Amino acid sequence: MGLIWDETFVLGIDEIDLQHRSIVEHFTKFSEAVQDGSAKEVLADLADFLVEYGQMHFATEETYMQKYDYPRIDEQRHEHEEFTLDTLELRKRIEEEGASRELSIALTGRMVRWVIQHIRKHDRDMVNFVKERMAEESKAV
Template identity: 30%
Template sequence: MLKEWSEVYRIGIPEIDEQHQGFFAAAHRLYEAIMDRTGPQTVAEVIAFMRDYAERHFATEEDFMRRHEYQGLREHLVEHSAFFRRLEELEEDLQMFGPSRGLADRALDITQDWLIDHIADEDMLYALHVKAEGREGRRPVAI
């Protein structure tokens, strides 16, 4: 089921929150392209857009974590790599089976549901780390 962006997904880092909203929009676009059965080529283009968007977003997050010396960076990188592997599997399924309801549901699981879990579990940890940095006075951060 498509879920809309909600303030509960906000981690308090404006640039990253904006990108998360864009990620939601890209997930919706992917789901709709599959459900509209616009053809494998159109869906492949939307998947490529999703990959490019994820690469830019993950680079932003990873740079942010490095700048703030986040200790969980290595584990976070593993999560990002896993996302790309799942996206590749989705592409393979698209080429083998074409657009279908099952593929659309998997696309939501891989993109939107993964993102929601990732924000709640992983991204919130580095946001809390940055907030703690600000309170301790080591590196003030406006979030």
């Protein structure tokens, strides 16, 4: 399953959108690297990026959610946890198996579905909520 960044991922808060773009683009690179039979080190570097950048991104979203009292923060945290566990599992399996076909199909497919659904549904709901609160705030000033 391919993942290509397009405008359907744009939610309207630049900081979050740029981070999503980077995550999606690194997933694209990862899928290509698996298909091309790239060296284990290349895959490991990309997986490391996804682990670390994912953490940073979730912290960014958490800051917005806390600042604007997003009511579904626990749901977001739970989903983020799931992604983090998957990226760590991905990293471990690259170390153990290299670029196996099973890895590319099973785990990567699952993660790609997660990214698409999470950004388009969960993050969209959250960003819409935050944007409304920001608009109210700017009116109040």
